[in-house]
Amino acid sequence: MKRIAVMTSGGDAPGMNAAIRAVVRYGINKGLEVYGIMRGYAGLLEDDIRLLNFADVGGIMEKGGTILRTARCEEFKVEKGRKEAYKILKSHEIEGLVIIGGDGSLNGGALIAAETDFKVVGIPGSIDNDISETDTCIGVDTCLNTVVENIQKLKDTASSHERAFIVETMGRDCGYIALISGLTTGAEAIVIPEVKVDYQALADKLLAGRKRGKINSIVVVAEGAASAYTVARHLENKTGFETRVTILGHIQRGGSPTVQDRLLASRMGSFAVQTLLDGQSNVMIGIQGTQMMAVDLNKALQKKKELDLSLYELANTLS
Numbered sequence: 673m674k675r676i677a678v679m680t681s682g683g684d685a686p687g688m689n690a691a692i693r694a695v696v697r698y699g700i701n702k703g704l705e706v707y708g709i710m711r712g713y714a715g716l717l718e719d720d721i722r723l724l725n726f727a728d729v730g731g732i733m734e735k736g737g738t739i740l741r742t743a744r745c746e747e748f749k750v751e752k753g754r755k756e757a758y759k760i761l762k763s764h765e766i767e768g769l770v771i772i773g774g775d776g777s778l779n780g781g782a783l784i785a786a787e788t789d790f791k792v793v794g795i796p797g798s799i800d801n802d803i804s805e806t807d808t809c810i811g812v813d814t815c816l817n818t819v820v821e822n823i824q825k826l827k828d829t830a831s832s833h834e835r836a837f838i839v840e841t842m843g844r845d846c847g848y849i850a851l852i853s854g855l856t857t858g859a860e861a862i863v864i865p866e867v868k869v870d871y872q873a874l875a876d877k878l879l880a881g882r883k884r885g886k887i888n889s890i891v892v893v894a895e896g897a898a899s900a901y902t903v904a905r906h907l908e909n910k911t912g913f914e915t916r917v918t919i920l921g922h923i924q925r926g927g928s929p930t931v932q933d934r935l936l937a938s939r940m941g942s943f944a945v946q947t948l949l950d951g952q953s954n955v956m957i958g959i960q961g962t963q964m965m966a967v968d969l970n971k972a973l974q975k976k977k978e979l980d981l982s983l984y985e986l987a988n989t990l991s
């Protein structure tokens with residue numbers, strides 16, 4: 673193998689730049705030419721591909737976002753689009769591709785690996801932490817730190833005004849961000865898609881808190897479970913508390929990556945290149961415990977990630 677390419681695709685996640693840097697520098701150290709594909713599958717279909725050298729990825733580890741930019745691309749979802757992408761990769765004599773992205777992007781990669789002789793290795797980069805066969809994904813830790821920092825700020829104003837705050841987090845269909853941020857900020861209640869919500873029980877819990885002398889109420893709601901406005905309406909009716917809604921939105925995807933994400937991305941990026949050099953394809957790099965592994969990409973994508981509901985119980989017990 674002489675030439676490989678790297679791309680970022682789908683929703684961006686802090687730490688993607690550190691992963692790009694690792695792919696490029698590890699690859700060059702192993703004697704490879706490493707190409708960067710701009711704007712995910714969209715840039716690939718536009719043949720927006722450039723050779724990256726050691727210096728091109730200097731000073732990017734600490735930056736949020738992705739220097740390769742990212743996009744969503746409908747054309748790649750049909751076989752005709754993927755065939756065209758394959759032809760473009762071949763025209764550059766690129767033999768292996770590292771795709772950094774969420775489950776959608778990795779699904780696209782699995783299809784190109786199944787339909788052609790092209791070698792594909794995926795790296796899970798998504799704040800949602802909704803991908804199986806890996807404990808975590810690039811961007812999750814930074815996102816959680818951002819969410820926690822912001823909930824902490826909301827707690828200050830909630831206490832001053834003795835208000836209830838309903839905070840909506842991202843995560844698509846997965847409650848991980850809400851669960852972990854709720855647990856680690858001591859939120860009184862967490863609403864996630866994995867657990868059916870009981871508004872009366874929730875209101876009773878908030879009322880009991882006030883009786884104990886609490887002067888604020890924080891409820892963290894995962895976007896995949898309910899709209900924060902709906903939760904607020906129910907709770908305001910049942911408790912009579914003055915309630916405000918904060919939707920954290922895309923700030924959850926930005927910012928300089930944490931040490932954890934820089935480390936994870938550096939390890940995953942290097943491991944991905946080594947995996948290609950070892951001749952593997954259609955695999956995803958995962959971390960299980962402290963161990964990097966190349967796991968079957970289809971298995972990772974087909975299995976639904978299990979949320980550890982004992983953490984939900986723990987959050988309820990401690991708040």
Ligand code: ADP
Pocket residue numbers: 681682683713743744745746747748749750773774775776777778779780781783798
């Ligand atoms: P993420 O990778 O963050 O989950 P998306 O689900 O939007 O983001 O996927 C990003 C891109 O990956 C899509 O715009 C599309 O180009 C490609 N993709 C997603 N799902 C598929 C699929 N089932 N088949 C082929 N390509 C896909």
Ligand code: F6P
Pocket residue numbers: 683774798799800842843844895925
């Ligand atoms: O997958 C990452 C994510 O941020 C989800 O949490 C969220 O539902 C979605 O992407 C938002 O997508 P967009 O950037 O298209 O608004």
